[in-house]
Amino acid sequence: MSENAPHAEVATKNMVPWKERFAYSLSDFACNLSFQMVGTYLMIFYTDTFGISAAAVGTLFLAARIVDAFDGPFWGIMIDHTHTKYGKSRPYWLWFSIPFAVFCVLVFTTPNLSLTGKLIWAYVTYIGVDVLYSAVNIPITSILPSLTSNPQERVTLSTIRQFMGTAGATLITGITLGMVAFFGNGSTTSAHGWFIWALIVGIIVVIIFGFVFKNTHERVQTKSSRKSIPIKESLKALRRNWPWAIIIFINFIYWLGMQTRSQVTVYFFKYNMHDAGLASFVLSLQIVALVAVVVTPWTSKRIGKRNTMLMGMILAVVGQLLLSVGAGSLSVPMIIFATIVGYLGTGYVSGLIAVMLADAVDYGEWKNGVRAEGIVTSFSSFSAKLGMGIGGVITGWLLTSTGYVANHAQSASALHGIELNYIWVPLLGFALSGIALMFYHVDGIEKQMQSDLAVKHAKENAEDED
Known part of the structure; x- marks a missing residue:
């Protein structure tokens, strides 16, 4: 039998049926329903509805990122130590979807408190939603x-x-702004409108995660995945794992840029x-990213994931450069065109980050003999939220230093x-x-890596059966 035969056999055996593909996809649908609402609208909710200054919000986002320095790797380590009849990763949707949804509602709740009380409430609820996310x-x-x-099935x-x-x-x-106005008697700054809409979204999120949990299965079982991995051992998967380091850096700096843009979109169009x-129309143009998402498997198969x-x-x-032209001339058509170009670009990016991290899991096992899905992928959440948090800090401090005053006409500065x-x-x-991607070279060794791992897994499984 050829060395590639085990790889082909395992790959065919582990194809995912369409119902499970759909269930898996809904996990991100649910996450984005809730956390995109937080990421896009929480800053303007805090400044224009809850009455917290932009600088205080920026500091809050920075504090949450410090917590993230621990909670991301913590959850990764917990996953690597989890061994249940449901698998290693899947049980977390069952255990934490309801607490996550509750905090997504609390973060858009406005209790009648002093300014200090408001800050304490914001810190507790935002850090809570961040950790549970x-x-x-x-x-x-x-x-x-x-x-x-x-x-290719992963793609x-x-x-x-x-x-x-x-x-x-x-x-x-x-x-969101339309629904907040609907429940808030026509006002997009209505505290009641924000609470009711967040409550509805939270209920939907819990229902979706229940469906995801029920209809996904962890079918790739290796010797490592069937046991708890000590922390010291799992960290070996990161040693000389350059693909992982590059993707984690990209995830950080990419989401820093995405966050600064999304959270000031309403500010930009309002002021x-x-x-x-x-703002709602321009944000809805994200739908054009679906064009790039749909063709990503075809494109990555022909020119590679990196390219x-x-x-x-x-x-x-290019989209951002065109946006600067539109902003300078206050041209709505140019801004719309620039936004479409930009979203087409980000459509190619977002879906491949998770795939490349999965490749980094394989690379860590291939190079170091340790397969640690939790610790390797947990830094994805950490790096993304670190980028988003620092983006929040940049936004808050820039708005404050240039003289932003909520619900007033703004100065030129x-x-x-x-x-x-x-x-x-x-x-x-x-x-x-883009510069960091120039140093990513996994595409060229992927076939050999997968072939070697298939042989390794087949041997381990045979030993376990004896």
Whole structure:
């Protein structure tokens, strides 16, 4: 029998049926319904509804990132130590979806408190939602290597997941202001409107995660995945794991740029363009990213995952440059066109990050003999939220330092601060991500790596049966 035969056999055996593909994709749909609402609207909710200054919000986001320095790896280690009849990653959706949804509601709740009390409430609820987000989101990535050993099937799964995740993000960012106004007697700053809408979203999220838990299965079982891995042993999977280091850096700097842009979108259209309603339309243009998401498997199969993501980063940079032209001339058509170009680019990027992290799990086992899905993929959540948090800090401090005053006409300096957040910080993040991709070379060794691992797993499974 040839060395590639075990690999082909395992890959065929571990194909994922369509019902399970759909269930897996809904995990990101649910996450984006809730956390995109937090990421996009929480800052303006805090400043324009709850009455907290932009600088205080920025400091809050930084404090949450310090907590993330521990909670991301903590959940990864917990996954590597979990061994249940449901698997290693899957049980976390059962255990933590309800607490996560509860905190997603609390973070948009406005109790009648002093300014100090408001800050304490914001710290507790936001850090709570952040920690619990890791508990349900890290398993989405950590389970991927266990769903299938077929590299192209992983791209397909991640593409479908990203399609639904983008659909969830588009839906929630497009309708939230309208729903808040609907429940808040026509006001987008209504505390009652924000609470009722967050409650509805939270209930939907819990129902979806129940469906995801019921209909996914961890079918790729290796010697490592069938036992708890000591922390010291799991950390060996990161040694000389350059693909992992590159993707974690990209995940950090890419989401820093995405966060600064998304959380000031409403500010930009409310104050710079004098049309807050246009923000919902522009945010809903994320739907064009689905075009790139759909063709990602085809593109990555022909030019490779690295080159597909690099193409996406270039499009994202071009979109930001065009956006600067539109902002300078206050041209709505140019801003819309630039946004479409940018979203096409980010559509290629987001879905491939999870796939490349799954490849990093394989690479860590191939190089170091340790398969640690939890610790390797947990840094995805940590790096993304670190980037988003620092993006929040940058936004808050820039708005404050340039003179932003909530619910008032802004000075030229404040308008410039909003524009810096909306255009130039994201552009820098996308450009640095593209440069980092030039050092990613896994595509060229993937076939050999998968073949070697298939032989290794087949041998281990045979030994366990004896």
